Amino acid sequence: MTWIDYSIIALYLVGLLAMGISFRNQPNRKDYFLGGRTLPWPALALSVMATQLSAISFISAPAFVGLREGGGLIWLSYELALPLAVMLMMWRLLPTLHQSGVVSVYDFLERRFARSTRLLISFVFQLSRSFATAMMIYAISLILQGTMGMAQWHSIVLIGVITLIYSAVGGMKAVVFGDAVQMLLILAGALICLVMALDAMGGINATLAALDTNRLQAINLDSLGLQGNDFGLLPMLFGGVVLYASYYGCDQSEAQRSLSAHSISDLRKVMYTVALSRFPITLIYCCAGLVIGALVMQTPDLQAQIPANKPDWMMPVFIVNYLPTGLTGLLVVAIMAAAMSSLSSAINSLAAVTTEDICRMKGSDVSDQQYMRFARLAGIGWGMVTLLLSFYAGDIAPTIIEAINKIGSVFYGPVLATFLLGIHSKRITAKAANTGLLLGVFSNTFLWLSDNPLFWFWWNFIGFVITIATAHVTSTLIPRSNKPSPQRISQGLTPTFIFTLFVWCTLLVVVCSSLPDWLI
Numbered sequence: 199m200t201w202i203d204y205s206i207i208a209l210y211l212v213g214l215l216a217m218g219i220s221f222r223n224q225p226n227r228k229d230y231f232l233g234g235r236t237l238p239w240p241a242l243a244l245s246v247m248a249t250q251l252s253a254i255s256f257i258s259a260p261a262f263v264g265l266r267e268g269g270g271l272i273w274l275s276y277e278l279a280l281p282l283a284v285m286l287m288m289w290r291l292l293p294t295l296h297q298s299g300v301v302s303v304y305d306f307l308e309r310r311f312a313r314s315t316r317l318l319i320s321f322v323f324q325l326s327r328s329f330a331t332a333m334m335i336y337a338i339s340l341i342l343q344g345t346m347g348m349a350q351w352h353s354i355v356l357i358g359v360i361t362l363i364y365s366a367v368g369g370m371k372a373v374v375f376g377d378a379v380q381m382l383l384i385l386a387g388a389l390i391c392l393v394m395a396l397d398a399m400g401g402i403n404a405t406l407a408a409l410d411t412n413r414l415q416a417i418n419l420d421s422l423g424l425q426g427n428d429f430g431l432l433p434m435l436f437g438g439v440v441l442y443a444s445y446y447g448c449d450q451s452e453a454q455r456s457l458s459a460h461s462i463s464d465l466r467k468v469m470y471t472v473a474l475s476r477f478p479i480t481l482i483y484c485c486a487g488l489v490i491g492a493l494v495m496q497t498p499d500l501q502a503q504i505p506a507n508k509p510d511w512m513m514p515v516f517i518v519n520y521l522p523t524g525l526t527g528l529l530v531v532a533i534m535a536a537a538m539s540s541l542s543s544a545i546n547s548l549a550a551v552t553t554e555d556i557c558r559m560k561g562s563d564v565s566d567q568q569y570m571r572f573a574r575l576a577g578i579g580w581g582m583v584t585l586l587l588s589f590y591a592g593d594i595a596p597t598i599i600e601a602i603n604k605i606g607s608v609f610y611g612p613v614l615a616t617f618l619l620g621i622h623s624k625r626i627t628a629k630a631a632n633t634g635l636l637l638g639v640f641s642n643t644f645l646w647l648s649d650n651p652l653f654w655f656w657w658n659f660i661g662f663v664i665t666i667a668t669a670h671v672t673s674t675l676i677p678r679s680n681k682p683s684p685q686r687i688s689q690g691l692t693p694t695f696i697f698t699l700f701v702w703c704t705l706l707v708v709v710c711s712s713l714p715d716w717l718i
Contacts, residue, residue, distance in 0.1 A: 203527030210531045239464040241378045243471040246446070246455050248381035251479055254334055256384050256533065257513045258599035259483040260391075263413065264491020265509035266597055270413030271484055272429045273599075277477045279438025284473040286439065287447040288466060292456050294621050295447075296465055302554040303453045303617075310620040312628035313558065318635060319616060320551050323450055326609045328580065330602055331544040332587030355585070387529045388482050391513065394520050395489040399496075408492045423653030430653070437607065437655030440662045444610035446472070448617045451547035490516050510598050544584065549577035604654050608646060611661030612638030619669050626669050629676060634669030638662070 262269040298306050304323070308316035399405040421430030446452045446469070459465040490512060494501050500519060504511045517529045553573045612635045619626045619634070638661040645657055 200523045202523050203530065206524065206527035207531055207534070210534075236460065237458050239459060239467045240471075242455050242459060242464075243468045243475070244378040244381040246452060246468060246472050247475060247479065248378070248384065251381065251384065251476065251483075254599050254602055255480070255483055256388060258510050258597045259480065260388075260487025260490060261509035261512045262597045262599060263484045263487030264489075265487075265494065265504070265512050268428075269509075269597075270410075271416040271488070272418055274416045274477075274480065274484060275418070275429065275431050275434040276438050277480050279435050280442050280476055281473045282435075283439045283442035283446065284469050286443045288469055290621055291443070291447045291617060292453070292465060292469065293462050295453065296457055296459065296462060300457065302551045303448060303450055303457070304551060305554055307616065307620055307631075308558070311626075311631050315616070315628050315631050315635075316558075317555065318632055319613060320555055322609055322613060322635075322639065323551060324548055326605060327449070327451055327544055327548060328584050328587060330605050332584050333601060333605075334598070335584065383528075383531060385479060385482070387533075388479075388486050390521070390525060390529065391516065392482065392486040392489060394525075395486065395493055395516065398520055399489060399493055405489050405492060408496060409488060410492070410495075413488060413491070423656055424651065426651050426653060428653065429655075433653045433655040433659075437653075437658040440614055440658035441603065441606060441610045441655075444614035444658070445606065448613045449547075449610075450551050451544055454547050454550060487512075545577050545581045548580040548584075549573055552576040552580065604646075607654050607657040608642040608661070609639060611642070611658040611663075612665040615662045615665035615669070619666065623670075626673050627676070630669040630672035633672045634665040634667075637668045638665035 259273060262273055263271060295303050295306055298309070300306050300309075302320070304316045304320045307319055396402060396405055399408065418428065418430050421428040423430045423433030447456075456465055456468065459468055493516070494504065494512060500515065503515045503519070514533070517526060521529055550573075553569065553576045556572055556576070557569065615638065616631055616635050619631055641664050642657045642661045645652060645660070646654070
């Protein structure tokens with residue numbers, strides 16, 4: 199990289215900081231966390247896509263298609279689930295949450311069930327989101343080491359601190375408009391890589407002749423996903439619908455954008471745009487992976503630069519070797535933009551959930567000034583926690599994109615089931631919902647730790663079904679008690695939540711103590 203590339207990177211980072219400062223006047227919670235519900239829907243749609251079509255997709259989806267053993271276009275089967283998931287979310291889930299006027303989607307569960315349900319699912323979200331985000335930052339730091347020659351802690355600080363400043367100062371407006379710019383950069387970067395790779399291969403005809411035909415299979419109808427990661431159509435559809443509906447509808451990092459829409463009409467435009475746009479964007483990533491993967495296999499010098507069993511290095515190694523001065527800086531900016539998009543979204547959503555929880559536990563209304571102080575401190579705190587965890591995160595799957603989705607598959611089915619029970623069933627009690635959520639998550643955790651050969655995409659559907667079935671059975675066996683008064687709900691931590699937190703902490707200790715055996 200030359201001084202021109204470094205100048206492009208520096209200008210981009212300064213621009214992000216300036217944008218965050220320009221949005222610093224956020225007087226209350228809805229302005230800070232929901233952008234005052236004045237954000238244009240096209241920017242929200244780009245922000246929604248940027249959060250998931252992030253550095254993980256930009257780097258790891260091409261690696262899965264082009265280099266991962268057993269990979270290929272089969273990953274596209276996953277994308278077929280998104281339109282079905284959007285239909286499920288727009289049926290009642292997202293409109294109900296939007297009309298409720300909440301800042302944190304988990305506030306809805308307290309209104310419907312009890313505080314213990316809210317705090318339990320809030321804890322699940324904070325645990326899974328902080329760990330997944332830390333792993334993503336760790337992966338990007340390794341890639342920046344390879345492209346810019348930076349030390350690990352330098353790259354983590356560079357990505358994290360700047361993102362922390364502009365997201366903590368500017369709130370949701372800075373996050374959404376920053377994401378919109380970053381989504382455009384990511385898409386432009388993928389197209390540039392595809393064109394340059396085709397040129398390096400000698401054109402389309404030469405590329406087609408060199409492609410591994412096994413990687414062109416997009417749908418696998420023969421496998422039911424019972425014998426490991428064989429990416430059969432049925433588990434990717436059933437699991438994908440649950441995962442997508444839970445991620446976009448019940449995960450605060452994504453649902454917060456839906457809550458920021460001005461109206462239900464704008465909300466529908468955002469989600470339908472996402473449903474129709476994700477597949478062609480992912481297809482661009484996958485095509486770039488096919489071409490670059492073929493180039494790597496034909497170029498021993500290029501192949502030697504990619505560490506063994508680390509296919510995620512394919513894209514950054516290609517960028518450094520094949521893009522001219524200026525474009526290299528632009529593509530590194532695209533990678534950093536993608537990482538910052540996910541990190542800023544995680545910081546803002548974690549801060550929203552934590553601040554709302556703190557205000558509930560105080561048991562009294564807080565002024566806007568106090569709320570904003572809590573919000574910014576929570577954002578800074580979660581940013582520091584995430585960056586600290588990123589120093590110790592590691593790989594749990596052949597590619598990062600699989601690892602991120604595998605983590606989510608433990609939690610997303612039970613979380614979606616809990617929300618749908620609250621919206622669609624009046625007979626489910628708080629105890630029943632809590633029991634179903636816990637059993638659903640514990641069942642998926644057991645499948646993970648026991649090394650069960652069942653394809654992890656099935657965990658989403660299994661956790662979903664177990665949670666719903668358990669909640670209904672529990673509601674039948676345990677008579678409904680009178681609903682607590684608002685005063686009782688607003689009191690401190692309930693015994694149920696204290697016990698639940700103890701169980702979760704115990705589980706976390708067990709998981710961490712067994713990392714060397716199963717985190718492979």
